[in-house]
Amino acid sequence: MKQLKLTRILSFTSFAESTAWNRPAIPLLISLIFGILIGNARPGSIVVISIAAILTMCSILLSIIRKRPAIVSPVLLFLFLGYLSIQPWKETNLPSSHVIHHADEKKKIIAGIVLTAPVSENHRSRFTLETKTIGHGKNQSHITGKLRVTVSGEIPDLRAGDAVALKGKIRPIRNFNNPGGFDYRSHMAFSGVHAGIYTRGDQLQILEHGQIIKPFLIIESLQKTISNHMDRSISGEPQQILKALLLGDRFAVSDDLRESFNRSGVAHILAISGLHIGIIASAAFFLFTGILSRFSFLLWKARVQKTAALLSILPILFYGLLAGMSPSTQRAVIMVILFLMTFPMEKEHELINTISLAALLILVCFPPALFSISFQLSFSAVLSIVYGLSKIDLSPADRPNRWKAFRRKFLLFFLVSFFATVGTMPIVLYYFNQISLIGLFSNLIAIPAIGFIVLPLGFLSIMLLPASPVLSSLCIQGCDFVLSLTIDIIHFLADLPFAAIKTITPSILEICCIYILYGCLLNLIGRKPAQENLQDSPLRKKTVQLITGITIVILTADVLYWVHTRFLHDDLRVHILDVGQGNAALLEIPNGHTMLIDGGGFANNAIFDMGERVVAPFLWNKKIGTIDTVFLSHPNSDHMNGLIFIARYFHVKTFCSTDDQASSQSFLELQQTISEKGIHHPSFQELPAIQEINGVTIQILYPERSLDGSKDQQTDLNNNSLVLKITFKDRSFLFPGDVMATGEKELVANHGRGIQSTVLVAPHHGSKTSSSTSFLNTVDPEYIVISCGWKNRFGMPHQTVLNRYADLGCRVYRTDEDGCVSMTTDGTTINSN
Known part of the structure; x- marks a missing residue:
């Protein structure tokens, strides 16, 4: 009886006795997946693919009529159907009645039906609303589409199906556009949501309860x-x-x-x-x-x-x-x-x-499920368990006893956990950058x-x-x-x-290579059941060995590429990140030295941690786990809060800042993290005014220091910003933080043409309190990069400042429009994105 049970278990997990082509679901699934992937990456060819799908269906019908086997045609059909199935979620031309067309800076009254039960976290509630009308009275009109609603404070007792009205600004769903960042816009589009609205609890009203199907x-x-x-x-x-x-x-x-x-x-x-x-x-x-x-x-x-x-x-x-x-x-x-x-x-x-x-x-019912993290983790875990156990001989001993039976069951339990962990590890690394x-x-x-x-x-x-x-x-x-x-x-x-x-984040190529190696190693070193050994042939083993060798060569080339890119380059690379209304910049100095200037951030890290969600993924995507030097220009949340996560989870060697203090909880948390991690944090007096690292000169131009070495104190944190000039041969970059007109005047007076730079990061996000004419004329930049949030409530960059930039005749980049701005220089020329 026990032998029968174990045989049944092995039959569940063993799929080596027959090929995938004897299981039609496997090739059809693979074909559908490739079709969805191609349709997501290259959407728009609906007519051509539809014609191809129709012709393929005709071919299948012809094979059925002639009673001939159709092997390739069904696979091609599912490839085409996969491409077509994802197209509704890639549509960018939404109907004129869609709520997205009402996104502007004006508050609107929206009425609709609650689709999902509200989820509350950090004094905010979120739910999805199926919109019905916009405006009120004579100005009311019908609209369509879904909204992601965020409500601050207390809200009424909402349930899915309730009819509600609320007031707020409609904004399109946007990303932080940095390499390696999470594509939140596509994620929400796959749920049919293209816009969001923010409101307060007192601006939300329940119109009617219970417009919901009774079983739910x-x-x-x-x-x-x-x-x-x-x-x-x-x-x-x-x-x-x-x-x-x-x-x-x-x-x-x-x-x-x-x-x-x-x-x-x-x-x-x-x-x-x-x-x-x-x-x-x-x-x-x-x-x-x-x-x-x-x-x-x-x-x-x-x-x-x-x-x-x-x-x-x-x-x-x-x-x-x-x-x-x-x-x-x-x-x-x-x-x-x-x-x-x-x-x-x-x-x-x-x-x-x-x-x-x-x-x-x-995937037939909901093609976007392919891009769901939980979908990928679920099936990678199950497939790994099934395939792994098929390579393990779990046959009972000739003379079984309780101890051997217990040992076999414990081994089975351990192997299930092991194969699930190994099978999901590449995906976990890709999305979460953590190994337990x-x-x-x-x-x-x-x-x-x-x-x-x-x-x-x-x-x-x-x-x-x-x-x-x-x-x-x-x-x-x-x-x-x-x-x-x-x-x-x-x-x-x-x-x-x-x-x-x-x-660090593995690339798609690396993930594919890891899975191929994993499967090959199981085939080469796994203890196989006796019936499978009989089917092994020298050709099969040689094929597996060849695939293993090719994969190792590809992985080796990949490692060498990243070693050269990360540690052996001889150029200076500057990346001004898209962190919304804030500042963060990464400098890759020749021979692998890394420098981070500010880390962006919002007022409350509990709601959104810029370091965890934006800056860290960008660094991990570039295979960076060590930051040699971190500079904090001044302890305001939009420059500082993202650095807390960086200090906690990256190997930061030196942290440099002014001696300014802030009363915020975030500042105290950052100081505590620096202390706990043993990060070298010299005082402002100890910082060298000028230093050279691998051919790159770093100058601290501001705040000015008194005769005793301490800095001259300003009452405003913005005007106390650390101003850095980075020079590589004939090219230079100026990072002025949030310094305002008073500080700019001192910079011009004390350094004159010494602040002239090829690239200027706009002071204070392009605020009208900065970028004075005399300062801009003295810097005389060829490029200006404005780091600011899209349609931010501060009105930055100010139109007056944009006019001054235009008068200079320099090229202007904006992170809210261009995303992450990357520049590379050999010291003579600059290449920018």
Whole structure:
């Protein structure tokens, strides 16, 4: 019996006995994926591709009529269909009635239907609104399209389906346009959202409740009932985890707890996916099997497992709906249901086929799912597990005993965790730039405790709630006990200094090479089941070895390219980043020395951390993990707040600034981080006025120093900005921070033509309080770069200043229009983007 069970398990995971072409879902899926990718990268050729698709369908019909096999035609058809399927989400010419055409600087009254339940975080709530009308009274008109609504402060008790009216400014969804940055605009476009609106709670009014389909209203009511029951039964971090596990409320988890789960490598437990659905499905299947096996007529007709599989679909669907049916949950539900359906259909359990079919169904229904992080992680994990286990011989020993059986089960559990971790690692590095070094060990604790104890017990508490709230509370108390112990262990592991490390971003080429090498190594060194060894041929081994060798050569060339690009270049590269209304610039000095001048930032890092979301991804994309020198011009949030993350997670050697102090919490946090990380932070008096690094001269021109070496103090932080001039042979760059007219006057008086520069970063974002005529004439730049936010509330750059720049006859770049401005110079000429 045990031998039969293990044989069935191996049959689930083994797909080496037949090729992908014997499973039509696999080539069709691959073809559809390539079609979607091509359609996303090169949209617009709808007519040509449609004609090609029609001709291909005719070819398939002709093959059917002639009773001939059609092998290539279906693959081509799915390639064309994949291209066409993504086109509606790439459409840029939206209808004239779309809300995006009303985006301007005027506040508008918008009415519509709430599509998603509000999600609250950091005193803000967000939801999606299906717009209906704009304006009021005689000026009211009908509009279409979705809005991403952000509400500050308290909001009414909103539910999906409510009709609401609100007032605010409509703004198109925009990106921070830097290499390596997250494409937020495409992400929202895939959800059908092209614009957003910001409003206050007192400017939002509910017009009518309950314009929603009744079943969804029942689910929402049930979610609130269960949530309130949890609030009465437990509190603190266990409550947060339980809500995430049972209700899909990941926003209930605090940032600190989430970071601990991330660092310990068990964050996947917080997102309801295949693990959770699989556990519920297994528990339901074995429960129904045990109950139905007592009915003899089902046993006689061998229908116990068939009926149990069908009945197990009900709790799976209920759990998925209760958890909100997020994309990862939807994929898991589809995959598990397809697997369960193989029982009544009496099909062989072939996981690779089930996985491919599930992915195919998801992409046919919603092509943009391909670009979802959760989609990529889910399927890479499952495919890695299935393929990895197919290369491991897990046959039972000739003389099995309890110890050997336990050891085999433990090995299987460890291998599942190992293959899932390895299979998702390249994608995790690409999106999150972090590796948990203790993830395998942490999962050995977290998955059994949370997955096999807390999740089933918590689900049981939900089932018991209508009949016996007392028993339901007891189950929740049991969850509380197990979760408290587990969370304490996770916090301890996460606090270890070696728990996790931040990494550079791998390129798409590198990710492909890593996956190819991973598959080849499994084929070459994996212990294969005996039946697979019989099929191995010298030609197959040589082919795998050849692919391995070619991949290693490509990876080696890639490494050499990046070593040369990063450390062996002989030019000066200057990048002024798009950080909105702020400043941040990266300098790549010859032979790999890196310098960061300011880090951008918004007033509250809890709402948006510029260092984490914008500056760090740009640096990681350029394979930079070490910053030799950081300069902070002055401690205002739009220059300083992004540096907190950089100081904490990058290897910063020296931090340079004036001695100005600020009373903000961000300034104190930055100082504390510099101290904790042991970053060298000389006083302003200790900073050299001029130094040379690899042929590049760095001058501190301002603030002026007194005879005792200290700086002359100004009352305004902007006028105390650190002004740097970077010179490489005949070319130079001037970074004046937020210095204003008073400071500019001193610079001209004290340095004269010494401030003349080829490139000027506009002082104070192009404010009318800076860029005085005498200062501009003295600098006499060929290029001016304005770092500012798109249509910012300060009106920068001011038109008067733009006119002065035009009078100079120099070329002007703006980060709000041009994105990141990159310039490269050999000391004689300058190349700019």
